[in-house]
Amino acid sequence: MTELRSRARSNLTIGRREFLAGTMGAALSAAGGFAASAAVRPPVALRPSAGTISLAAAGKLDIAAWTYNGSSPGQTLRVKQGEDLAVRLHNSLAEETTIHWHGVRTPGSMDGVPYITQPPIKPGAEHSYRFACADAGTYWYHPHANSQGQLGRGLYGPIIVEEEKPIAVDRDLVWMLADWRIGKDRQAMEDFGQLHESSHAGRLGNAVTVNGELETVLRVRPGERLRLRLINAATARIFAPEFSGLSGWIVAFDGQPVEPRSIGNGKNYIAPGNRVDLILDIPADAPADAKFAIEDQTYRDRFFTIAVIAVAGNAVRTKALGKPAKLQANPLGTPNLPGAETKSVVFEGGAMGRMRTASLDGEPLPLRELAQAGAVWATNGQIFSSLKTLHDGERLFKLDLGKSYIFKLQNRTAFPHPIHLHGHTFQVLSRQGAPLAEQIWRDTVFVFPNETVEIAFVADNPGDWLLHCHILGHAASGMIAAIQVG
Known part of the structure; x- marks a missing residue:
């Protein structure tokens, strides 16, 4: 970590003007209040536990991690706007935990913060959560007990609250972005809580994952339209994906609709906890072997590729679809x-x-x-x-x-x-x-x-x-x- 310490003030390449240009959105006006729940689904069982995950194909990098139901990220929790989300948590960890529903306007008792909204859930204990999801959009869940250690070991998952009238796309995808610190023994390091890092930029990993995988390749067809829901689940890393060669629009920040604006060819900043919804159009005339690298240059001397979009197959359509319609505002x-x-x-x-x-x-x-x-x-x-x-x-x-x-x-x-x-x-x-x-x-x-x-x-x-x-x-x-x- 010598490099990070010596460059704590200068290694972040974000400029305030760049950030404003990339993130300013349209004002929204809507009536306040919470929508009544329109439907009740049976509870989803989530069991956090210690286990092993593979960050690379064919077992090339198996590491110790904490998971929900054996996977990291945990399963996608998907409901329609206005429906209840019900979860039964079974704590199989050796320490206390909770679940916080990041960005969801829950009742106070459901917020998942130990000693503030509930007692912590002890090892072997269970706890039930149920609340109406008033706002459509992209959200996520993670612990709020020992947050850095538990989230940093893999405990997080996406929440999708479906709009009544979503934007028409060929595929709706979630990408949870995170990083891991892998040691020379090819295992995840557990050096959480170092005061030197906590007093600087935070604990940055050396391996970036998309949905728990290294070197992600997304296979697409020419002319395909994607909705890409980006969620920054890292404990400290700021992501700034660049979509060079691709056209698309940002349609929501933190789950809240905005007037669609072009992603451009520059950085699109996503801080820890943030979400960005993109409509991404694959060029209809893209060659069958075309590849588009989604790169990140947030930190100087630490450039990396988040994922590669690989084109193959017959075209879905021959003409570009153009700017999408704005999503309906939430009841804020x-x-x-x-x-x-x-x-x-x-x-x-x-x-x-x-x-x-x-x-x-x-x-x-x-x-x-x-x-x-x-x-x-x-x-x-x-x-x-x-x-x-x-x-x-x-x-x-x-x-x-x-x-x-x-x-x-x-x-x-x-x-x-x-x-x-x-x-x-x-x-x-x-x-x-x-x-x-x-x-x-x-x-x-x-x-x-x-x-x-x-x-x-x-x-x-x-x-x-x-x-x-x-x-x-x-x-x-x-x-x-x-x-x-x-």
């Missing part, structure tokens, strides 16, 4: 911006940061003592040593139910942070004080070093909700807090 409450209350959220700490002291569980401590306790990031000058402390009553804010709020997220650190808010979906209003021409809905927003981002939402979901960085080493070492609604 539109913030009342003139009447919204603004709250400042300041993130500090980490390597090369300016934080010198912070309050750990209410006790002001110098940075050296904080680091000895494994705490190096703070939110509004506060660090909570564990979620148990939060359960005992510590909250960053207490919000009024039904009221509109603007959170002014200020990143006063040397590293970017994908900030995730549980239980709500928000609009991204501005960056560095400049209003965005197109304000998209998100549940995880990427905030650059020394950048201020304003988000707005209606606090319409009662309960206790986490606000944290989705670089999971950052969350584990202090960049995590809770808000209370109602």
Whole structure:
């Protein structure tokens, strides 16, 4: 990891202008509230356990991993918009676990955060989850107990909530992007929780996978139209796939529809926790042996190919289909911006940061003592040593139910942070004080070093909700807090 340490400030090639150009979306306006469940399906049984998976074909790289029902990623949970999703978790791990439904606006008791919304599920125990899926789109599930260690060992899976009127495609595919750290013994390393990494860019692996596979090859036909649902399930890695030679459109961010815009030939950034839905068109005149490499150049000197699209067979159609129609908006409450209350959220700490002291569980401590306790990031000058402390009553804010709020997220650190808010979906209003021409809905927003981002939402979901960085080493070492609604 010497290279990563020495280049912590400079190895990320994201530019703020590039990011804005690639991610700004259209404003959405829809009535608020949760849709009533239209149907109930029997519970899906999920059993997290330790096991072995193969990252390469023909057993070329078998590694120890944690899986749901023997696979990583876990099975796709697919329901129609408005239906209930029911899951029965059987914990076959040797430690406590939960499941968080990332991006799904669940009731508070279903959010899957230990000591905040439920007791942790002990080894050998079971727990039931059931909630209505009000919003169509691409979401995912993962543990929220020992998140970095459990997710980093392979515990994650996709959730697809089907639209009533989806975009017509030939195939609808999910790609869960992740990385693994493989040692010289060709086994997955278990060096989670290193404070040096947690105080820098996070724990980056050296092997990138798509749906748990290395060197992915997707075979397509000329003229085929694909819906590609990209989910970043990595604990720290930022992906930026480039689709050179292919045409297509981004149609949703974090499950929320946007006015379709071209993917272009540049980077399309996907931070940990983010999802991007693409409509990808294979050229109708592509030769039968054509190959398109989907490449990633996010980190300097660490270029790699995410996957290869290989063309074969007869053409599906001979003419391009053109720009797809916009998906129908989800039933999100539109913030009342003139009447919204603004709250400042300041993130500090980490390597090369300016934080010198912070309050750990209410006790002001110098940075050296904080680091000895494994705490190096703070939110509004506060660090909570564990979620148990939060359960005992510590909250960053207490919000009024039904009221509109603007959170002014200020990143006063040397590293970017994908900030995730549980239980709500928000609009991204501005960056560095400049209003965005197109304000998209998100549940995880990427905030650059020394950048201020304003988000707005209606606090319409009662309960206790986490606000944290989705670089999971950052969350584990202090960049995590809770808000209370109602």
